[in-house]
Amino acid sequence: MFFVALFPTYAVAQGGELFRNSFVSLGVGPSYYAGSLGASAKAGFGKWVISTTAFRGIVDVNFVPCNAGMQTYYYGHADLMVDVFSALKGRNPSDNFRSYLLLGGGIVHTQGDNDFCATIGAGLEYRFSENWRLYCEIAAMAHPSEFDNNESATLLSSLSVGVVYDIASNPTRSRSRFETKSFADDWFFNIALGGCSVNYGDMGSFSERLSLLTPNFEFGIGKRLTSFWQIRLCATGLYAKTGDDYFSFYNVRGDIMIDPVSYFFYDNYNPRFLLRPYLGAGVVARLDNQSNFLITASAGMQLVWRADKRNQIYLDGRYSVTPPRFVSTLQNQRIGSVGLLTLMLGYSHTFTRVTLR
Numbered sequence: 001m002f003f004v005a006l007f008p009t010y011a012v013a014q015g016g017e018l019f020r021n022s023f024v025s026l027g028v029g030p031s032y033y034a035g036s037l038g039a040s041a042k043a044g045f046g047k048w049v050i051s052t053t054a055f056r057g058i059v060d061v062n063f064v065p066c067n068a069g070m071q072t073y074y075y076g077h078a079d080l081m082v083d084v085f086s087a088l089k090g091r092n093p094s095d096n097f098r099s100y101l102l103l104g105g106g107i108v109h110t111q112g113d114n115d116f117c118a119t120i121g122a123g124l125e126y127r128f129s130e131n132w133r134l135y136c137e138i139a140a141m142a143h144p145s146e147f148d149n150n151e152s153a154t155l156l157s158s159l160s161v162g163v164v165y166d167i168a169s170n171p172t173r174s175r176s177r178f179e180t181k182s183f184a185d186d187w188f189f190n191i192a193l194g195g196c197s198v199n200y201g202d203m204g205s206f207s208e209r210l211s212l213l214t215p216n217f218e219f220g221i222g223k224r225l226t227s228f229w230q231i232r233l234c235a236t237g238l239y240a241k242t243g244d245d246y247f248s249f250y251n252v253r254g255d256i257m258i259d260p261v262s263y264f265f266y267d268n269y270n271p272r273f274l275l276r277p278y279l280g281a282g283v284v285a286r287l288d289n290q291s292n293f294l295i296t297a298s299a300g301m302q303l304v305w306r307a308d309k310r311n312q313i314y315l316d317g318r319y320s321v322t323p324p325r326f327v328s329t330l331q332n333q334r335i336g337s338v339g340l341l342t343l344m345l346g347y348s349h350t351f352t353r354v355t356l357r
Helices: 002-013 084-089 206-211
Strands: 022-033 036-050 053-066 069-082 097-110 113-127 132-143 154-167 187-199 214-224 229-242 245-258 273-286 289-306 311-321 339-350
Touching (some): 022 053, 036 154, 053 097, 069 113, 069 245, 097 132, 097 273, 187 206, 187 229, 214 245, 214 339, 245 289, 289 339
Antiparallel strands (some): 036 053, 053 069, 069 097, 097 113, 113 132, 132 154, 187 214, 187 339, 214 229, 229 245, 245 273, 273 289, 289 311, 311 339
16 A cells, blocks of 8 residues: 555656556466466556566465365465566567566465465466567465464465456666666665564563574565655564563565655755665564474654765664464463564665666
């Protein structure tokens, strides 16, 4: 909802329209889970932010036979789609074929259970008319351990075929000054140090919460897609504390970040200070129990000072929601009551050619 609300801002900032190069899709096909062959149906909406990268949202329903009859799995997830071949060799608008890789995350619901999930897959499209495409996609939905009464992580695989309708498609448009110029440009890394605190239900006073504060480290690598959108992959962790229990952990996640300040300065974009909100999803695991593979969802905000076009200093605050079984406490935890609160000071450096101001 957050990013959908910001699409109009993005459109004005980039001199485009809300639905320019967006699309809707419908697909059906077989699925496979826990040794049973089922069926799936999915519908989605997405937008090609640049000619090789898109974001999309998907609603996915899977029907899987089981001992009690038919069990239904409902998914809602957001995916990053990357046309790797076009990113490396350039996009030819006259080519009717397009392939892509996808990676994303979301939520899954089935009878008596809810959890986060992750998506990975690949697809192939064929344009058979100006605004219509056929697609074939293979994807896997990763469930964390203990979801659906499984001891370890599980996969639901699906093969989908369907159609895509392009809304106001303009594949021949030239790259604007608001977009990265090539796949090799505008890559950055960041390192950060700070602290994190495990939060869970029925905690005591503020001083007790402070007593759970532990150091944290983060390293990430990312790419700016436009003056508004950027993506990054981060690894973070050291150790955390619940009561008197210390444990090491790691968290690997992907973030989608936006720069709403570009809305006000898109014509002369060179501000010193930025506010950069972001959403992310990833995996978290305790090193004392690595089979406890869990999926998290995160939201955060960066306050950024731009020293120059390559170097930035930032203050990063983030909250990551984890499944209740991430902590071991005497109290029963509810869905959404357990999470990691993180505050870090970081440095970011663009190590390739800079084509975006």
